[in-house]
Amino acid sequence: MSGKEDSSSDATTQQEQSTSKDDESKSSTESSPENTTQDTNTEKSSEENVQTPTNTTESSQEPTQPPEAAGAAATSSSSPSGSGGSTSDMAGEKIEFKVVYNKKKFDITFGSEETVGALKAHLQDVIGVPSTMQKVMIKGLAKDEMTLKKLGVAKGSKIMVVGSTLNDVLxxxxxxxxxxxxxxxxxxxxxxxxxxxxxxxxxxxxxxxxxxxxxxxxxxxxxxxxxxxxxxxxxxxxxxxxxxxxxxxxxxxxxxxxxxxxxxxxxxxxxxxxxxxxxxxxxxxxxxxxxxxxxxxxxxxxxxxxxxxxxxxxxxxxx
CATH class of the missing domain: 2.30.29 (PH-domain like)
Known part of the structure; x- marks a missing residue:
């Protein structure tokens, strides 16, 4: 009798263990959808994080100008007056000539597009005669608004200047x-x-x-x-x-x-x-x-x- 009871007890134990495993398997299966949802959310979050730098890169590229536009902007900023060119260009080609005043000769280098008035201002410190009291003779009396180029001044030309110094005036x-x-x-x-x-x-x-x-x-x-x-x-x-x-x-x-x-x-x-x-x-x-x-x-x-x-x-x- 005791032998039958032991075998019956063992069979009951095995059945209970099998039932316990089935319950754990069901529990595992029921909980797996939640884990799958979490994994899916994690992947979505990861994808969003990956996309964010891409948007940042796109926003940083939006104000960037094409090379042609950047070159044009650099050219525009380097010119003081748009298409006016530099000051040296406006003064024209440099001319070397002589100025004769009071029997003395002075070597002068000046721009061909400069006016007679500008030349007088330059000569004020050279010959010591105020610009307002100078008379510049280039084929006759030269007017202040005329340029050296228009008056035909070239390399080696001689320009006569007359006028009174401040000491003469005093x-x-x-x-x-x-x-x-x-x-x-x-x-x-x-x-x-x-x-x-x-x-x-x-x-x-x-x-x-x-x-x-x-x-x-x-x-x-x-x-x-x-x-x-x-x-x-x-x-x-x-x-x-x-x-x-x-x-x-x-x-x-x-x-x-x-x-x-x-x-x-x-x-x-x-x-x-x-x-x-x-x-x-x-x-x-x-x-x-x-x-x-x-x-x-x-x-x-x-x-x-x-x-x-x-x-x-x-x-x-x-x-």
Whole structure:
């Protein structure tokens, strides 16, 4: 009996173990869908994480410009005024030429497209003459707005510059004012007339020269384009006056020589109509500090006397 009970007990135990395994298998099967869902979510999350850098890469590539556009932008930024080019291009090709001032030569290098006004500003420190007081002579008086290229300036060209330094201007301030000149004329008239003074009377007694220019009384005219000729000096020699305003000079020509006198070196001008020949005047240019330095000229056509004074003194009376 005991042998049958033991075998029955063993069979029951095996059945219970088999049933337990089946239950564990079912439990495992039931829980596997949840694990599968979690794995699927994990894979989706992983795919999303992988896609995120891709979107970042795409967003970083959106503002990037094509090489052609970048090159155009670089070209545009390198040019100060768009298509205007660099400053050196605007100045034009560099030209080497000489500037002559007061018998001195200066080697200058300047742009062909630069203006005369810009050249004056450059020369101010070179020759010591303020730009506003310079006159640049290139085939005549050159205007400030004209370029060197337009004026035909090339390599090796020579440019003449005339003008007065600040020291010359300050020296001019020592000249008499218009009021002082009038007072001097009144004083002179109070004395014996110039025509009656012995040194002048001796010259005037010979009468007007045959080739003297016609004189007009009580008329004022501008300086003629030609020299004023036919006059005489205190020795009776023929004299002609040529005004070189572009050089700020007056040339006193005689048979022996021609004196080139800077206008700003003449201290004063004295004149008086000739008695009995009021269509003519006698005129003196004071070349030094005293009356002894006066250069007398006789039979000056009266219509040009005021123009002569204005050319010599008028431009300086403002200082």
């Amino acid at each position: 020296e001019v301030t020592k000249k008499p004012t218009p009021q002082q000149l009038k007072e001097e004329e009144v004083t002179e008239s109070a004395k014996e007339s110039l025509s009656q003074q012995k040194q002048h009377k001796k010259v005037l007694e010979k009468g007007p020269p045959e080739d003297v220019m016609p004189g007009i009384k009580n008329v004022k005219e501008a300086l003629p384009p030609c020299p004023i000729s036919g006059m005489v000096n205190k020795t009776g020699g023929k004299v002609r006056l040529t005004f070189k305003l572009e050089l700020d000079q007056v040339w006193i020509g005689t048979k022996e020589r021609t004196q080139k006198i800077p206008l700003n070196s003449i201290k004063t001008v004295v004149s008086e109509p000739i008695e009995g020949h009021e269509e003519y005047s006698m005129l003196a240019l004071q070349l030094g500090p005293t009356e002894a330095s006066r250069y007398w000229i006789y039979w000056v056509p009266n219509q040009y006397v005021e123009a002569i004074k204005e050319a010599i003194l008028g431009k300086w009376q403002l200082f």
